[in-house]
Amino acid sequence: MINQLLWGYYYAVLMLILFMSIYGIAVRPNLLKKIIMLSILSDTANILAVMIGLHVGRTIPPVYPGITFTVETLPNSTSLKEFAKQAVDPLPQVLVVTAIVIGLAVLVFLSFTAILLYRKYGTLDTRDIINRIRGETQ
Amino acid sequence: MTVEYTLQHILLLVALTLALIFTYKTLVERDLIEAIVYSAGQAVAYGLAFIALMAPDLALAYIAVGVGIYSALFIIVVSHTERYEKE
Numbered sequence: 001m002i003n004q005l006l007w008g009y010y011y012a013v014l015m016l017i018l019f020m021s022i023y024g025i026a027v028r029p030n031l032l033k034k035i036i037m038l039s040i041l042s043d044t045a046n047i048l049a050v051m052i053g054l055h056v057g058r059t060i061p062p063v064y065p066g067i068t069f070t071v072e073t074l075p076n077s078t079s080l081k082e083f084a085k086q087a088v089d090p091l092p093q094v095l096v097v098t099a100i101v102i103g104l105a106v107l108v109f110l111s112f113t114a115i116l117l118y119r120k121y122g123t124l125d126t127r128d129i130i131n132r133i134r135g136e137t138q
Numbered sequence: 139m140t141v142e143y144t145l146q147h148i149l150l151l152v153a154l155t156l157a158l159i160f161t162y163k164t165l166v167e168r169d170l171i172e173a174i175v176y177s178a179g180q181a182v183a184y185g186l187a188f189i190a191l192m193a194p195d196l197a198l199a200y201i202a203v204g205v206g207i208y209s210a211l212f213i214i215v216v217s218h219t220e221r222y223e224k225e
Contacts, residue, residue: 006151009151010151013157030223030224033223035215039208043184046196058192059146088193093195096196107211111211111215114219124219124220
């Protein structure tokens with residue numbers, strides 16, 4: 001019972017953060033504020049992806065414990081089954097590592113686009129930028 | 139419930155609530171430097187959440203990227219452009 005309440009709270013908080021960041025991207029006029037909220041949005045998506053791989057009650061990372069460079073006892077099938085019952089799913093974590101790096105590259109590109117827009121139009125406010133573009137064309 | 143399981147839930151509760159508060163402060167802040175600082179705090183809270191979700195490698199990578207590189211990048215943008223957000 002308390003388990004279901006806690007998981008409901010976690011998903012509710014993550015959805016709230018998701019909607020707040022989408023609001024920031026869509027409504028706030030400043031370009032840098034939009035970029036900051038986009039970083040929060042991608043990180044929330046990453047947290048949700050990792051949370052899918054976490055089955056309830058699993059308490060160890062997906063690395064087999066006790067193996068070093070000087071291996072004494074290799075794992076057998078029973079110990080591997082015991083390990084697989086306790087460890088979390090490693091596949092979403094591997095995907096999220098690439099997602100973090102790709103998100104960093106996207107944010108670098110958007111930041112320097114914002115700097116170039118400021119050099120051309122003298123402001124980061126999207127309403128002013130749109131007004132100046134319309135004024136130039138007329 | 140075992141001890142590790144309870145600790146996992148406490149850490150997730152604290153981390154996600156902190157992330158919610160920091161995201162709200164980032165959204166309503168007019169000073170962009172302060173918004174960047176709140177966003178770095180949100181990155182620390184998500185790092186704690188990654189530790190609670192049993193992904194310590196992601197926590198290492200994410201805290202380095204979220205606190206270090208994102209903040210430096212946004213501060214570079216602020217230094218080339220304007221600091222305060224207009225109404």
